[in-house]
Amino acid sequence: MPPHAVSTRGPWFEGWYYRLYDPARQVSIVVIATSAYQDGAPVPGYLATLIQLPDESSPRTDEAYPTDHRVRRLSPPRVASGARDESFVWSTSEAELSESRVLIRQSALQLEIQAHERRAWPDWLGLGPWGLLNLIPGLPLYWHVDNTGGRASYRLTDHRGDLPVVIEGEGFLHQEKNWGEVFPKAWMWLQGLSSDGEASLAVAGGLLDLRLINVNSFVVGFRKGRDAYLFSPPSDPSTQFQFRSNSCAGEFELEATNRDYRMTLKAIAPPDSFSYVSIPTDSGYQANGGIESFRAKIRVDVYRNDFFSRRRLESFTFDNAALEFGAAYMLACAPQ
Numbered sequence: 001m002p003p004h005a006v007s008t009r010g011p012w013f014e015g016w017y018y019r020l021y022d023p024a025r026q027v028s029i030v031v032i033a034t035s036a037y038q039d040g041a042p043v044p045g046y047l048a049t050l051i052q053l054p055d056e057s058s059p060r061t062d063e064a065y066p067t068d069h070r071v072r073r074l075s076p077p078r079v080a081s082g083a084r085d086e087s088f089v090w091s092t093s094e095a096e097l098s099e100s101r102v103l104i105r106q107s108a109l110q111l112e113i114q115a116h117e118r119r120a121w122p123d124w125l126g127l128g129p130w131g132l133l134n135l136i137p138g139l140p141l142y143w144h145v146d147n148t149g150g151r152a153s154y155r156l157t158d159h160r161g162d163l164p165v166v167i168e169g170e171g172f173l174h175q176e177k178n179w180g181e182v183f184p185k186a187w188m189w190l191q192g193l194s195s196d197g198e199a200s201l202a203v204a205g206g207l208l209d210l211r212l213i214n215v216n217s218f219v220v221g222f223r224k225g226r227d228a229y230l231f232s233p234p235s236d237p238s239t240q241f242q243f244r245s246n247s248c249a250g251e252f253e254l255e256a257t258n259r260d261y262r263m264t265l266k267a268i269a270p271p272d273s274f275s276y277v278s279i280p281t282d283s284g285y286q287a288n289g290g291i292e293s294f295r296a297k298i299r300v301d302v303y304r305n306d307f308f309s310r311r312r313l314e315s316f317t318f319d320n321a322a323l324e325f326g327a328a329y330m331l332a333c334a335p336q
Contacts, residue, residue: 001099001146001177003071003088008040013280014071014179015046016090018102019294019322020113020152022171023195026320028052028059028294029111029154031104033090033097035069036280045069046278046285047095049104049111051158052294052320053165059294060160061275062109065285066092099146099175110157115173117150119200121221121228128176129202129221132234140181141208147175148200148223149193172197183279183289184208186328188218188245188252190267192298192318199224199316201300203254203265205241206329217241220256220263222300224314229302231256231263247325250274250293261313262305269296269323279326291330296323 006012015034021027034046044065052059072089086098096103099118104111121128127135128145152173158165172193187206194200205218218241220231233239239258246252250269255262270293279289298321302314325331 001088001144001175003035003073004179006037006040007181010039011181011280011282011284012037012040012179013181014177015280016097016175016177018097018113019174019191020154020171021174021193021320022154022169023193023320024171025167025169026054027156027167027169027171028320028322029113029156030059030292030294030322031097031102031111031113032277033069033095034280035071035090036285042067042069043284045092046280047092048277049109050275050277050292050294051156057270057295058273059275059292060158061277062106062160063278063287064094066094068092108159111154113152113154113173115147115150115152115175118147118175119150119197121145121148121202121223129219129230129232130204131219131230131232133219136234141178141183142180143176143178143204143219145174145176145202145221147173148202148221149174149197151197174200174202176202182282183326187290187326188243188329189324189326190252190265190296190298190322192296192321194316194318199318201298201318201321206326216243218243218254218256220254220265222263222302222314224316227314229261229263229314231258231261245325245329247291247329247331250296250323252323252325257305260305262303262310264301265298267296267298267321267323269293274325277324289330290324290326292322292324294320294322296321298323
């Protein structure tokens with residue numbers, strides 16, 4: 001996931017989102033690292049950690065806006081022993097992030113994540129669920145899912161609560177990035193991993209600004225074993241979506257259809273399990289721009305969609321999944 005060329009006109013950001021899920025301990029650890037620019041000059045970026053522990057209702061969240069963020073492209077990629085090769089390093093005085101690892105060294109939080117493998121989205125072009133959209137120049141936002149749940153290990157020491165938390169374990173790592181000018185005016189984002197790593201889900205969409213028009217659209221990637229189902233309008237123009245969003249209740253429903261399949265998705269998370277995250281705007285980062293939970297339950301059903309058969313092909317429920325409401329879809333509801 002190497003960095004892209006920075007735009008020299010207007011706002012520009014590039015962010016990496018990593019979520020490690022340890023199903024044995026029911027722990028979710030999220031690290032968001034972002035660089036930001038205005039007319040090609042660096043401005044404060046964004047570094048966030050969200051840690052969901054099994055006995056706490058919502059994640060412990062820490063946000064910072066570092067002025068010393070730096071991105072280095074490694075060419076050729078650096079070979080990391082026992083881990084993924086590294087093509088870039090994002091760093092500040094307190095953090096370092098690459099494809100293979102995450103290091104956080106703060107006074108109250110120390111975190112290390114080591115990625116041991118990559119499970120790429122199974123498309124022969126290697127473009128991920130966003131597909132051909134990433135090849136269209138001039139869009140205000142791009143999205144790439146690089147790893148849908150490869151094995152990873154971690155060590156966490158957290159002194160922010162009443163008692164120190166020290167956890168060392170293994171899990172599965174989701175890695176993605178987005179880049180461009182600003183986030184949409186309204187969006188949804190969902191992500192899930194099974195307890196054995198054999199099933200994964202990535203969903204992104206909302207009110208997309210395509211320069212000439214604004215459209216409500218989504219991209220859905222659902223993988224279970226060797227079977228993968230993609231609902232993406234750029235890859236298949238027959239793809240259509242219907243959805244219902246209720247951030248007050250922590251509920252989201254989506255129906256996706258294309259020429260071959262129909263998928264229904266129902267997500268629900270306790271309203272008190274959400275925490276704020278900041279979002280990039282054309283005037284810098286905006287605090288409390290979205291809410292995110294890691295206690296969502298997401299049910300996915302996939303059916304054959306043709307004249308002769310509408311039988312169900314797959315049915316799966318993701319526990320402790322990620323559910324995010326952004327900007328206008330967040331509405332007036334927020335964590336209390």
